[in-house]
Amino acid sequence: MLGLNKKDLGVLLLVALLAMAAPILLNPFPADSGMAQFNAGYPDLMQRFVIFGIFAIGYNILFGLTGYLSFGHAAFLGVGSYSAVWMMKLLSMNVIPAILLSVIVAGLFSVVIGYVSLRRSGIYFSILTLAFAQMSFNLAYSVLTPITNGETGLQISLSDPRILDGANAPSYPNLFGAQMNSAATIDVGSWSFTFSVGYYLCALLMLVAFYISIRIFRSPFGLMLRAVKSNQQRMNYTGLNTKPYTLAAFVISGMYAGLAGGLLAAMDPLAGAERMQWTASGEVVLMTILGGAGTLLGPVLGAGFIKYFENIFSKINDNVLHGWFSFMPDGIEDFIITIIHPFVGKGWHLTLGLLFMLVVIFLPGGLVEGGQRIGRLFRRKKADTNTPDGTKTPAE
């Protein structure tokens, strides 16, 4: 079905199921309980999960398959956001032209940057992409203020022309009238689940993006990209021109980043230069490696993991900690909180950094490898007599 083999179809269906049920699955704790702060099922955060999922899926096509480590992909994210906001200012608050333009502009932009950067490989390629991204950031921040509105960031306003919108058109990003921020909240007992239009649009696009990435992974084109990573010399002496392959991978991943940027702007119609900063480029590298570079599912997991940490772990402050450890005697309670304090709240980066180190050292294949190991452990216990079939799956 859908041109996928059974296993890939299973992965796709699993992701689809998780994405569709996310508003329920991510809200496992009753709304008024002490654990409610660990609920991630609110639209704003879920949108971030899937948007950065798209970003990482695209990045993985470049980094995971060809091994070219780009440190500048946030530039395409930012370009996508700016394009989308401009579309919403000039044409219509409908998100479709905004998203289309963000993909196209990011694609064109990545042709230029990719063409120049891919003249080199290895660390020189990484530095070139980093330099380009920082250039874009600085341009957006200062010189290009008429287009980007500099420090303040590009926003929509009531005086925008919006030539396609009628007088009564909604003044918030919408899909044919359905506003991105409109949501239905359903209470089940003491649980509360929020289903928003914006999230489901993002989730559907993420599924399309995921599906395309599976097709690329399994195609002859994907095989060539993996060959680029493995041995460029042999490729050249096998009559294959590596340059267009790497450029195509770069542009595809740039368009994914543009789509993510466009969606960010569609969910919240503003775009700022900080979206292009090198920390944002580094974040997608972390997501991909943490989840498992070169695997299908890895980038999605990595994106979800990091965004969850960023939004949930950072909320744990001393008051929350005191709440948890109040059953202990005062002295011990204070002592434990002093130890935990640097790792939570504003210190969430520290925990994330430690986890990242652990993953890179012990699970070089990322979270996906962790999952596979656990799976293998169970399978071995279940059927010790089964001989392995010897088939190798290069990417999960």
Next chain:
Amino acid sequence: MNILEVKNVNKRFGGLQALGNVNLNVAENTVHAIIGPNGAGKSTLLNCLVGKLIPDTGSVMFDGRSVLGRKPYEINQMGISRVFQTPEIFGDLSVQENMLIPCFAKRDGAFALNGYGSVGSQRDVIDKAEEMLVEMKLADKRHMHAASMSRGDKRRLEIAMCLAQDPRLLLLDEPTAGMARADTNNTIDLLKQIKEERDITIAIIEHDMHVVFSLAERITVLAQGTPLVEDTPDNIKGHPKVREAYLGESQDAA
């Protein structure tokens, strides 16, 4: 008819004249060996044939067309395949995937944005790769990680990958370097078998006299960047100039 014609090729690296007025003709459907002591310019010559180096002067014609100024992948598409001294294969991929890549290169050319259909649905390429795997006795290793194979098998795979493209000229750069005697003999048998079964020209650079004399129909001896003699193996064996330049030196080295 000559498939490869090298005329007056010179190549200089700084003060070193690596190749001086090299003339070499390789006749179609023969096995032609190029031998010579270390530093004779064998590898430089080979690199000039495949586009890795561009000679300072002279011409290199393959099948009536110049290869000079063309990129390695273009020269490969013209029909020259190269086997490296240390096997160059796609170590991260499976043996079968290694075999598929030259088959795709043969069918689709230097670049094809074939991103939609799955690899498994390209029956013609899968069948061609399978045929080569069976012919080269690698079929039982098809799911193996290529990097984890033995050196001899890697060499066999690399040769298989080159043959999958149906090249007209196969260049081998010291194909038995660093191999045990048994592996060397296997490689000799393999090359003999390839020569018998296909219309193919083989040019081979080799140190090992045993390999050269069991395979070659013509031998060119290179010394200090210039061809000393070109003749049949029997005549080369007894040639005084060759003894002096080549065999004499190899005794010193030993």
